[in-house]
Amino acid sequence: MAVIRKTKTVESLINFFKKSExxxxxxxxxxxxxxxxxxxTIYRILERLEGSNMIHSFIDSDGVKRYAQxxxxxxxxGKQEKHPHFVCNDCGNSSCLPVKISIPxxxxxxxxxxxxxxxxICKNCTPQVK
Amino acid sequence: MAVIRKTKTVESLINFFKKSExxxxxxxxxxxxxxxxxxxTIYRILERLEGSNMIHSFIDSDGVKRYAQxxxxxxxxGKQEKHPHFVCNDCGNSSCLPVKISIPxxxxxxxxxxxxxxxxICKNCTPQVK
DNA sequence: GTATTTATTGCAACTTACTTGCAATATTAT
DNA sequence: ATAATATTGCAAGTAAGTTGCAATAAATAC
Ligand SMILES: [Mn+2]
Ligand SMILES: [Mn+2]
Ligand SMILES: [Zn+2]
Ligand SMILES: [Zn+2]
Numbered sequence: 001m002a003v004i005r006k007t008k009t010v011e012s013l014i015n016f017f018k019k020s021e022x023x024x025x026x027x028x029x030x031x032x033x034x035x036x037x038x039x040x041t042i043y044r045i046l047e048r049l050e051g052s053n054m055i056h057s058f059i060d061s062d063g064v065k066r067y068a069q070x071x072x073x074x075x076x077x078g079k080q081e082k083h084p085h086f087v088c089n090d091c092g093n094s095s096c097l098p099v100k101i102s103i104p105x106x107x108x109x110x111x112x113x114x115x116x117x118x119x120x121i122c123k124n125c126t127p128q129v130k
Numbered sequence: 131m132a133v134i135r136k137t138k139t140v141e142s143l144i145n146f147f148k149k150s151e152x153x154x155x156x157x158x159x160x161x162x163x164x165x166x167x168x169x170x171t172i173y174r175i176l177e178r179l180e181g182s183n184m185i186h187s188f189i190d191s192d193g194v195k196r197y198a199q200x201x202x203x204x205x206x207x208g209k210q211e212k213h214p215h216f217v218c219n220d221c222g223n224s225s226c227l228p229v230k231i232s233i234p235x236x237x238x239x240x241x242x243x244x245x246x247x248x249x250x251i252c253k254n255c256t257p258q259v260k
Numbered sequence: 261g262t263a264t265t266t267a268t269t270g271c272a273a274c275t276t277a278c279t280t281g282c283a284a285t286a287t288t289a290t
Numbered sequence: 291a292t293a294a295t296a297t298t299g300c301a302a303g304t305a306a307g308t309t310g311c312a313a314t315a316a317a318t319a320c
Contacts, residue, residue, distance in 0.1 A: 005267055005316050038270045043307070061245060063193040086239055099234050103248065106229055109216055112250035115191060118233065120242035135287050135296055157277080168299045173278070
């Protein structure tokens with residue numbers, strides 16, 4: 001993986017990820033940076049950022065790839081090489097989950113890694129008792 | 131969901147799934163039935179078969195949807211509403227796994243369902259001791 | 261600083277998975 | 291057999307993602 005130059009477009013994207021609450025799809029980004037950068041640039045930058053582990057991605061249940069920042073030291077999730085992801089059935093937002101899911105051993109298969117997508121209701125969408 | 135008519139194309143696909151060892155992508159099917167049916171027909175039939183629970187699908191780690199038959203009564207996996215899937219890093223074949231993965235409870239989230247994609251080496255690709 | 265090297269960008273053209281409208285056809289119901 | 295309607299093939303369309311290339315901007319060497 002080649003050097004990543006600190007161009008304006010790269011910095012905008014990095015800043016965006018620093019502030020972002022939830023993983024976003026490429027189309028979200030293309031729309032958001034509509035006037036500022038070309039979609040091919042966005043595709044290429046995301047590829048580089050992921051390749052150099054500054055962001056990570058997962059595949060949503062409809063096959064859409066979503067990108068999220070790699071949180072920094074302080075964050076509990078930052079350390080985890082791999083973590084499950086969550087998609088809210090209500091608002092559609094997704095999240096990185098700071099939990100570990102254990103895999104049972106499966107006869108005839110050697111499991112090397114796993115991807116988990118949990119679905120349900122996020123905190124924002126949960127009816128609250130006042 | 132409307133009635134599913136037993137047309138030649140539908141029967142071909144059902145037969146194919148009955149014999150199939152592994153889940154297949156739509157593109158696999160389009161190629162396989164290249165001369166026999168139109169791709170739009172394949173898309174539409176798969177939709178109907180899945181809608182009436184005769185097949186099921188999952189999303190591969192590269193976002194590709196793969197379809198597999200719903201096994202019949204005898205099969206251990208047939209009964210399971212939900213099961214994890216496996217993709218071999220070596221041969222690329224995928225499988226339905228007849229195991230249950232337990233989900234830890236996650237604070238602030240209500241988990242309603244989960245999709246698991248395990249990756250590793252399948253039996254065929256495992257070096258065997260003679 | 262200036263010159264040099266090379267990564268990155270925007271643009272337009274392209275590829276391709278997937279969708280859609282519609283008229284013709286095949287199933288199913290009567 | 292007739293009528294009703296689900297399904298099909300085809301051709302055209304949509305849109306996500308890719309690519310080549312010349313212009314530009316970063317990083318590096320001087
Ligand atoms: Mn994550
Ligand atoms: Mn399965
Ligand atoms: Zn929500
Ligand atoms: Zn294998």
